[in-house]
Amino acid sequence: MNKQGWGAALKAVVSGRMLVALMMGFASGLPLLLTGSTMQAWLKESGVDLAMIGAAAMIGLPYTLKFLWAPLFDRYTIPLFGRRRGWLALSQLALVLALLGLSMSDPASSLWGVAAAALLVTFFSASQDIVIDAYRRESLSDQELGLGSAMFVNGYRVGMLLAGGGGLILADLLTFPKMYQLMALFMGLCILVTLFSPEPREAAGSPRTLREAVVEPFLEFFKRPEAITILAFILLYKLGDTLASAINVPFYLDLGFSKSEIGAIAKLFGFWATLIGGTLGGIWILRIGLYRSLWLFGFLQMASTFGFVLLAQVGYNLPMLTGVIAVENFTGGLGTAAFVGFMGAMTDRRFTATQYALLSSLMGVPRVILSTPTGWMAGEMGWTMFFFLCTVLAIPGLLMIRRFRGWERHA
Template sequence: MIVAALMGFASGLPLLITLTLLQAWLTENHLSLDAIGLFALITLPYSFEFVAGPFIDRYTPPWLGRRRGWLLAVQLLLAGAIAGLGLTNPHKDLMLVAVVALLVALFSAIQDTVINAYRRESLADDEQGLGASMYIWGYRIGMLVASGGGLIMADYIGFRATFAILGLFMLPGILTTLFAPEPNAQAAPPPSLREAVVGPFVEFFTQRRNVVLILLFIVLYKLGDTLALTMTTPFYLQLGFSTAQIGAVVKLFGFWAVVLGGVLGGMAIMRIGQYRALWWFGLLQALSTAGFAWLVHTGPSISWLAVVIAAENFTGGMGTAAFVGFMANLTNREFTATQYALLASLMSVPRTFLASSTGFMATALGWTWFFIVCALLAIPGLLLLTRFRGWLRDAPPASVTPSSGQVRQ
């Protein structure tokens, strides 16, 4: 569980560097909302994590083992790319900024693929829900350092130095990779690259009923929450909050709500099962997203900002814990990296493709209706969840047999 939390930190750090921190940098350089929204396309690698999965499943590096060997190599590249982002200049070469940010997202996506495989193989099926909450706890700390800490540092030392320092914050993840044990529960690597590519998809689509609905649910479940998150930083800045206030209230204060939500969410999943956890946590997520619309009317009020952020982070931590545990238990241990990466890639589709239009949505609808629409977008996923009532209602989080990975029906 400690390793899951530390690896979550390494996984969460790069994401908000390419979202929150980069958005703030571009906003301060007076780029339009439309251009900032289009920068969401740099997270495209998160939608294609499954491409690297077969190579990670099939081949073992000559150092540290199959999971840790891949992890060390990509973490070193990721640390260099984060630091390199500070050497670019939005005024002189915006395309170079986009290319380096794309490299950060690429190495981050590959790292996520390996970490998710490591966690799935290191924990028993009945530990996946709690393991997911610990991972999310560390993930949120990484996000806190990148966004909250990054924004505060940028206010005092500038963005260039901030990116260099954040590159050094990959060291905890690198040290964890060096000293953590290799998973004992690994299945044998696929015998060929062809089997590593074809096998995961054949197994996934033939061994599960309602597979199309499952994949659609993964795309829709956090759709509204993801779209809202993409534009929150420009929203705070336009309301009149400073970057230091955003870092202190939105990130530092909100962090404790995430910790509480993640821990209570992980415990609740074990008690009430996946179906009820996904339903109630998803509904609470939607309500908290609608809360951002209230800030339009309160203006730059620190107290109301704290209330809305506490609610959003608490429910977001609970919902993500249930969602990640659900996806982990859908995978077969023989093809962990590829299958989980496929599901994670589908989850990132809204953030990558639909989020690129959020700047246009906010401009056309205004901030109030933008967040209300984002909240309403949770409804299709919740309605689709009812189709899984039969095999999720009373099942504990461990809904996959260790040998086959097949969902119990």
Template sequence: MLITFSMGFSSGLPLLLTGSVLQLWMRQGGVSLQDLGLLTLVGLPYTLKFFWAPLLDRFQLTTWGRRRSWLLLSQITLTLALVALSQGDPHLDAQNMALWALLIAFFSATQDIGVDAYRREHLPESELGLGSSVYVYGYRTGMLLASGGGLILAGYWSWEMAYLLMAAAMILGMLTTWLAPEPYAHVDAPKTLKQAIVQPFVSFWQLKYAGHLLLFVLLYKIGDAIAAAMTAPLYVDLGFSEVEIGTTVKLFGFWATLAGGLIGGLLMVRIGIYRGLLIFGILQMLSTAGFVYLVYQGHHLPSLAAVVALENLASGMGTAAYIAFMAALTDIRFTATQYALLSSLAGVPRVLLSAPSGYLAVAFGWEGFFICCTLIAIPGLLLLPYIKQHFLVHQTSEATHVS
């Protein structure tokens, strides 16, 4: 579990450095809302990572093993790219900064492939739910350091110093990769690249309910993801400072996320993954509606803290169930590729569908935008009852296969 937490930290650290934190830096540099919305496209590697995930299933780069060798390579290149981005200036070279952010996202997505595969192979079936909660803890801790800590450092020192220190924090991931054992996958790795590419997709699409499962993965967090793309510009437009955002939104919200992950993990032990997805999904939708209330309140720190607490609590619960759900669907023979496919699909709302979010915010205003984000979460929830029996059947057959 300590390994799971540390690897989750390394996965969560880079995400917001090319997301909301970079948006704040760019917004202060005079970049328009429309361009900030398009900036979410730098996260495309998170959506397309299944294209090169078979390489991580097929090849072992060093004597460290399949998983650890790829993890070390991605962590080193990710750190160097963060150092390069720290030297940017949104006033002068916003386009070059976007390119470095794209490279960071690519190396970070590659690290995520390795981390997800490691966690699935390292943890027994009975510990996937708890492991998912611990992973979310680590992931959110990394996000907290990057966002809350990064914004406070930028406010007191500079954006360059903030990004350099975030790059240095990646050392924890490298140390974990060095000290952790190579997981034992219980089955042989793919013998050829063709097998690593073709068989994961063939085995998944042979399932009669594959389409239902993929559609659910796409829709479950769509409203939450699109809303999140514009929360950072909202805070700026409402007049909140970097320190206020860093302390209230990031630091205070972090504890709500920890509580959400803990509550979600404990509840899933008693109610199962399916009911967890349903209950936590409803809470996610309600938390998105809370931003409409914040818009009406304006620059009001108690209201900001309340909305952030609800959003992070629901997000921590929903993410734990969501990750456990996707992990339970993977075939352990093709862990990296199948989980990359599912998590890539899960990233579509955050990357592709969030790209026009700035245009929507301008067209409908902040109130109308967050109302739309609330309503768009409904289709995913309506799909849950139709896939319930399919999900239970898959869990049964997968458990039989592993045993």
């Protein structure tokens, strides 16, 4: 990873490729909370118990299993729009329809109907993510990956902000079904970004048969001596931060905060902290390199998770909530920028969609599978001990960074 001066780094921020990364990040981030914390608030308001709300994290299973169908996106090309843009436009159109279907369901009368509609949303959202990740890796140079990942994270967080904080406020002003219909409209506008973005050049040696698309990416990756270490690191690096975030909306509601307060303070106030964190994260990666960035940003993430412990002790306090969430958003932008850049650098350009899907699927394990019992854990342990455990779980991932000390010299 080349280290650049501040002037060159700032110039790179405003390039066209970074703008596309930003907008595609928005498209990727928008659906996530619509089947996550925003839906948790909808379920809680409809009288669903906390254990079932926690178990609803299994709806996100497609984010973990997306590597299973990712080879299709490496092998086949949609006519007219190209291999990446064609699949992306198709996934986004299906996602719009799935969101409209979710808006027509009702947790009070048919929880399984909500689950089925939400599962379609996560499936098409995961499919969109496969292609967006491949597009970003193929359209950026190795030196631009860190900054491009930061711009992607910024857009991603903006999409999450709209669906999370904005979604809760809109649900208060309108209803949850009408809010989901409005989000479907925003998702439809993302298709225009796809259609007007340039198609990246296909790498030499890309798979020409389905067998090559399915088998070769895994053979290439698992022949590497460091393959298992890479997978373990991806699983552990954001484990504590992810588990803490999985059930935070019910936590805020239990402390007495209203949906509007959560939307305005927990989400909207953290907006600028997120953008600053993501942008500075990308620039710092260019300046100090990926290895040191992973250390620094990972430690700051752990510190921000401990902030939830303090909030649990203080209770209902708007300034305290504002400070905790601002720090969490800032460090989240930093850590995710380095983490996403690391995963992109670990992929072979010939099999971008499949290998990145494999790595990012493992990244989603804490959010989907390991987050499933978080509601039960918080109920049994209490919020203070639960968030303290999440803080401690950040340590193994930090210790593993030492295994990549020599990585940048060979990147």
